[in-house]
Structure formats: C-alpha cells, structure tokens
Amino acid sequence: xxTPNGPGEHPESTTSGLPQAxxxxxxxxxxxxxxxxxxxxxxAPYGYPGQPTPGQPVPGKTMGIVGFVLSLLxxxxxxxxxxxxxxxxxxxxANAKNGFALAGIIIGAVGTVxxxxxxxxxxxxxxxxxxxxxxxxxxxxxxxxxxxxCS
Numbered sequence: 001x002x003t004p005n006g007p008g009e010h011p012e013s014t015t016s017g018l019p020q021a022x023x024x025x026x027x028x029x030x031x032x033x034x035x036x037x038x039x040x041x042x043x044a045p046y047g048y049p050g051q052p053t054p055g056q057p058v059p060g061k062t063m064g065i066v067g068f069v070l071s072l073l074x075x076x077x078x079x080x081x082x083x084x085x086x087x088x089x090x091x092x093x094a095n096a097k098n099g100f101a102l103a104g105i106i107i108g109a110v111g112t113v114x115x116x117x118x119x120x121x122x123x124x125x126x127x128x129x130x131x132x133x134x135x136x137x138x139x140x141x142x143x144x145x146x147x148x149x150c151s
Contacts, residue, residue, distance in 0.1 A: 062087070081109060
C-alpha cells in the first residue's frame, strides 16, 4: 500500500495494487481519424418534430384562428371552413399542428351541412306558401287551424 507523496496528493495505485489510469476531462465521443471529415452540421431546430422553433410564428395559425371564429358565425360558416382548410394546409407544410384550424374545419363542416338543410327547408316553406296563397287568393284565410295572410 502506498501513501500520498505530499499534502493534497493521492496514491497512484488502487487497493488491488495495479496502477490507476489517469482520468480524462474530455467526453468519450468518437474522434475522427486522419483524412476523415467531421460530422456535418445539422441546422435543425431543437424540439420535437412537428413543433415550430420557439419564437417563430406557426404558419397558418392566424388563418386557423380566423377560420375558427368565422365558423361560429352562422352564415359565415362556409367562409370559416375554407379559411380553416387553408390554415391547416399551411401548417401541415411546415410540420406544425394547428388545433384552431382543425376545430374550424369540424365546426365549419357541421355548420355548412346545417346551413344547407336550413336553406332547403326555407325554400320549400316559401314555395309551399306561394302555392297555398296562389290557390286561396289575396286576404286572410283560416284553414285547418292555420291562418294564412296572402297579399
């Protein structure tokens, strides 16, 4: 067993009697040999794929929010659907998620179907009223418990 040579020095052998290898302060990464090129630099941002670089705007995010709001505004639901689809396409091209655009697409599609149904029912009701008033003539008429006012 050896003793330290002076204050602050440590013995150079272990308890097994074999000399101890000096400790390196360099990381244990593979080094390039002579004539080899270094690894190419990657200019990819940090973070998970599909997420924008911090501080960078998400393409299509504003259009997704505008489309979402428009899809909630009754007759403008078709415009909201279109704007949301454009925002989603822009976000997909940039590998970013866009929840507002997705919500705008869903709400806009449902709203568009409901708007089409409402339009069909309204047109059918107006056509029926025109037919009834054409048969009854101008004035106020009472038939089967319903009052019709035709002009």
